[in-house]
Amino acid sequence: MSGYAQYKNRVKISERYGAREWVVERVALLLLMPLGVWAAFSAFTLTGADYDTATAWFASPFNAVLLGVTAVVFLGYISLAWKVIIEDYIHRPGNKALLIGLSNLIFLVLAATSIFFITRLALGSAPLPAGFGA
Amino acid sequence: MSTASDADDDQTGRFVRQPNGRIRPLSPHLQIWRWHITMLASILFRMTIGAASVGAILVIGWLGALAFGPEAHAGVMAFMGSPLGLLIGFGLTLVMFSFILNGGRHLVQDTGAALEIAPANLLSHLSVWGPVVLTVLFWVVLFAAGKVSL
Known part of the structure; x- marks a missing residue:
């Protein structure tokens, strides 16, 4: 990394x-x-x-909005948690980047899927695969 | 400070010769440590992350079943009402309460609070055993309310 190390209250800034x-x-x-307490009641x-x-x-x-928010925040948190776990155990840079990318992709797909299902349920859409060629 | 003379006639295996030639005491490894409740809580939080990832996929599967209509939903409910399904449900609630309580401990300790031995042990006990108690209560009430049955 280039540049001078910067300090705030004598602690090095990341x-x-x-x-x-x-x-x-x-x-x-x-x-x-x-959100977790609400999810437990739900x-x-x-x-x-x-x-x-x-x-x-x-x-x-x-309910629909709160569940959507819970899904996105939860999956975002879990993806960061997996990043930390991978960084702890995988030290080869290529493998590390590959696994973190893969895990981020999985949680992104899961978040998109949740929002897709929740939106359809909230709008009272016809059961799938209606609207997808069926 | 150990010196080479300590280790030259050592028969206990407490010393090792490092790659740089120096004699150093052997570090204790995992099986040497007595299990502390703080250590257990920390390891369980990481396991909770893994279990919660699987749990998220199951909950999304339930959302999908609802979105695919009454037949798909009925199929999932029939499975979740079976003994194996109820066991999975029990596990899911255990993971949920574990995430909340152990996550709460993590948040408190991230601020630098409760890191002394007594409060750290107390918080760890709460986040290890609390979820078990809450989950059993949750399911006792579910059965009592007639929401599930065996």
Whole structure:
């Protein structure tokens, strides 16, 4: 890395993205505390629910939006957590970058899939694969 | 400080010759350590991350079943109502409570608080055993409310 090391209160300032990532992890985990409690209550409500009860739950914008936010924050946090785990155990740069890229891709796809399903359920769309050639 | 003379006639295997030629005491490895509750809580949080990743895929599968309509949903519910399905559900709730409590411990300790032995042990005990208690309670209430049955 180029440039002079910078200090704040005699502590070296992170030269790359480490400090920002650390803060993002903590903020995401902090958000997940209330979201997790809400998810636990929702899990209790929805356990054993039949199709009509479950779709009625998604018809409430409050539930749908909060579940979408939970899914994105949770999967984002988990992807950062996997990045830390991979960085701890894989030291060969090529393998490390490949595995982190793969894990990020998986969680990105999972987040997109969740939002896709939640949006359809919130809008009360016809059951899939309606609208996809069927 | 150990010197070469300590180790020359050592029969215990407590010393090793490092690649640079120096004699150093052998570092204790994993099996030497007594298990601390703080260590267990830390390892369990990492395992929770792994289990929660699998759990996320299962929950997304349930979302997909709902989005694919009543037949797909009925199929998933029939499986989740079976003994194996209920066991998976129990595991999912255990992971959920573990994530909340152990994540809470992580957040508190990230601020630099509760790192002394007594509060660290207390928080670790809460995040290791708390999820077990909460999960059992959760399922007792689920059965009592008639939401699930065997």
